[in-house]
Amino acid sequence: AASATLEFTALIDATYNTYLFVFDQLIAASATQVFQIRTSTDGGVSYDSGTGDYKHATATAVNSSATLINLSGLLVGNNLAQSMSGSMILNNPAQAKPVTMYGDATGLNSTTLTYADFIGMRTASANVDAIQFFFSAANITSGTIKMYGMTTPA
Secondary structure, three states: OOEOOEEEOOOOOOOOOEEEEEEEEEEEOOOOEOEEEEEEOOOOOOOOOOOOOEEEEEOOOEEEEEOOEEOOOOOEOOOHHHOEEEEEEEEOOOOOOOEEEEEEEEEEEOOEEEEEEEEEEEOOOOOOOEEEEEEOOOOEEEEEEEEEEEOOOO
């Protein structure tokens, strides 16, 4: 069903030091949407959205004082043939330090195939225990996001 946001408000804790999110065929309710993220430290009761809460970059753009993280520089379309797929790694969210993430995504907007790598950081030294995914100005019509916890060597 269509949702303004998809949120993971449980299970992001110190059990794993890395979390993998896999995006599969996400479709926006309208064309030319950017996929975005915000984080929370109170289990998803609120999501940080102040100027300077995040830094993010893609191959084509850098923002060092943002209110959210653009997961990709690509624009997502609004039908199955124009969906977006990709993945994101969230590093050490339970540690009280700036939390980093990185990943990639592919998508088709109209007839243009696009690909983007991205990096992001929550700038505050605080644990992240919830994540919110959304499109810039449209609902998420369909698609799946799965989360996997991973323990990586120190």
